[in-house]
Amino acid sequence: MKWTLKPKPDLNTVNTLANELNVDIKLAEILVQRGIKTFNEAKHFFRPSLEDLHDPFLMKDMHEAVSRVEKAIENGEKVLIYGDYDVDGTTSVSLMYSYLKNIHPYLATYIPDRYKEGYGVSFAGIDFAHDNEFSLIIALDCGIKAIEKVAYAEEKGIDFIICDHHKPGEKIPDAVAVLNPKRIDCEYPYKELCGCGVGFKLIQAIAQNKKQTINDLLPFLDLVVTAIGADIVPMTGENRVLAYYGLKVINTTPRIGIQALTQHINKKELSITDVVFIIAPRINAAGRIKHASYAVDLLISEDLDLAKNIAKEIEEFNAHRKELDKEITKEALLQIETNNEEHNYTTTVYDENWHKGVIGIVASRLTETYYRPTVVFTKSCEFLAASARSVKGFDVYNALDACSEYIEQFGGHKYAAGLSIKPENYNAFKAKFEEVVKNTIQKELLEPEIEIDAELHLSNISPKFYRIINQMAPFGPLNRRPIFQSNSVRDNGYGKQVGQDKTHLKLTVFQGNPKNCIGAIGFSLGNKIAHVQQEFDIVYQLDENTWNGNTFIQLQLKDLK
The missing domain is CATH 2.40.50.460 (OB fold (Dihydrolipoamide Acetyltransferase, E2P))
Structure with a gap:
């Protein structure tokens, strides 16, 4: 492992801050490194305030989104709350449902089946909405690339509100509202919200119109901090404020589902590390092994006995997930060694029998082992589905984009993405991915730092x-x-x-x-x-x-x- 000592910041600034805060010079040095140079900046950092949250109406299309939700409530329309099957998606759906159920009775939740429908908005989900007379779908943590799906829904008389944080493509879906701070035409001041964070901004805007205060929304922040921790978004700006208060909720008045999930933890106070390594993997295990609706049912439950039963099932899913993860990682490592690919610039492996629900974890394990961009494939209906992971400093999303001639569908972030290809394109994709990474990655990024x-x-x-x-x-x-x-x-x-x-x-x-x-x-x-x-x-x-x-x-x- 390469050791890199961060450059020392300006000594005068460090000394001044150390004196103003009455702290050790090393602590002042670390604060200045993180952009905290004055007493006031330190005060904001050490004492996050809900007043530091931005006005949700600064987000593009927020007025349109709130107006459409209010219209649905006024007209008694059926609203379907749709979200991805990971932690960010299931917490987003639980958040929106938990808030709206207090002001609107005609709600249902929908999580796509990881194996039958795949990631994001699906035609099957829209058909479900149409068959059950839903006229509005609120999509959370997905939808930014669902151009065809939104058009299909419109043909069936269904409106869409999209709350997403993934990188948009060149074209935005023609929905009633598309809330995404990463839109190039969105001037919202903070760009790094997770999907649940964008959903929270929507309920914050609805609440403001109802003359509710931010304090009325505090009980929902246990879900938001769980998504922030699991989705590995920057712990800065609004994320830091939401996470800070979300942890307070988890440690004082958590919702029944989180109580049931954490009852076995013998700790006085849970940290963000506990959220990431204890709560989040269990929520994720539902969608990986069975169906993510278990996680939503747990998180919206108001019955402790029912919640404990669901939590017990989820615990079993998580134990099974661990076994699969260990077994498949072992097989993948053997495949790399057998093919003499230890010295490649990338790792790409495939087995049709690998469990689709754990290939993302396996990709992370392989990245830790060989420290290079990694793609793990398995069979999914007529396609091969994969999870991609990257190393620090290398954008795997852009690398996949350069291989798009062999890809049917992909989406994600700089360091993690999902994709699907036709089986006959596997070898061509593997060669192209290796070529792209070899020609674009800086060699020092292949050494853990x-x-x-x-x-x-x-x-x-x-x-x-x-x-x-x-x-x-x-x-x-x-x-x-x-x-x-x-x-x-x-x-x-x-x-x-x-x-x-x-x-x-x-x-x-x-x-x-x-x-x-x-x-x-x-x-x-x-x-x-x-x-x-x-x-x-x-x-x-x-x-x-x-x-x-x-x-x-x-x-x-x-x-x-």
Whole structure:
């Protein structure tokens, strides 16, 4: 792993901020690196305010969207709330349903079947709406490229409101309203909302017209923070505000579905990390293994016993998902080795028997292993469906666009995308994808990198230092938990490999004075035990460890040399 120390910011700015905030110079350095240079900027950062949320009517087509929803309510129309089958989609649908049900009785939810309908708005979904006399579809976390589908719906007398955050194509669907801050003709100040975030702006606008305040919408933010965490959007601007207050809701008055999902977690307070690694995978497992409607039913439930039963089923889906993930990853790695493709610029693998619901996770696992853009295919009806993942700094969406002659359909983000191709185009696509990436990727992007915020002497670590680091939460892209480097440290001689298969490394390290020791844990670093017999350098994040009722600050090692 390549270690890259971030450039030191302007010393005068750092010193001024450190004095104004009365904090350690290293903490001021990290804040300035993140664009926080003044007392007021620090106040906004450490104390996010709901007043910092933008007026939803700044988003293009918001007036049209609200007007159409109000018309549907006034006329007693049937409204179908439609969303994608991942966490962002299911939380979006649950959010919109939970809000609108209080003001409109004629609602239903619809999540496309991952295996029969695929991603996004489907003809089958529109037929369902038509057959059941729905005259308005609100599409969430999908729809920005559904030009033909929206036209098909219009022929059947069905209007569309689209709430999406994916990158638009050259043409926008001819819907009643298309809410997407990434539209080039949209001047909304914050561009990085997730799909559920865009849905929240719509209910915020409806609420404003009803003279409700932002405080009336607080109970819905447990869904929004779950989507923000799962969709890996930047933890800046509005996302940071929504996530901050969403975590407060999760930790004080979560909805019944989230209570049922987290009842087994023995923690006083859940963090964004818990949302990403505990709540989100379980919500996702429903759509991966069975059907995402289980997740929606859980999240809109008002009956705790029913919610607990659904949560139990979802727990079983998640356990099955883990087994499939492990098995398919093993098969994919073997395929790469058998084909002698370890040194390619890309990884593209296929097996018709792989479970479509977990190929995205497998693509992430392969990217972690070989650190290069990866596409994992499986059979899906008459097509091959795939999930693509990328490495930091490389836009896989653009790379797929360059291979579009072999692709039937694709969509997604810079680092994650989905696509489908005809089976006969697999080899041609694989060769083209390799060629495109080889000719466009910078070679240094193929080497995993760890960005280090600051060098730190272990003596700087104190309860106050750690407390202020924690106040920088919620963490996420563009506001990661700080990573530090300490040089020439030593182990106290009791360092050892731990874990069932000895893959982890447990140390007690000091820098200078052997009396000033601090515990350290390095997950998956057990094979580096030989490097700790003399002085070594470490990169780490600060964490806590509770043992026998006592809580200590510890280092969570990322790498050592």
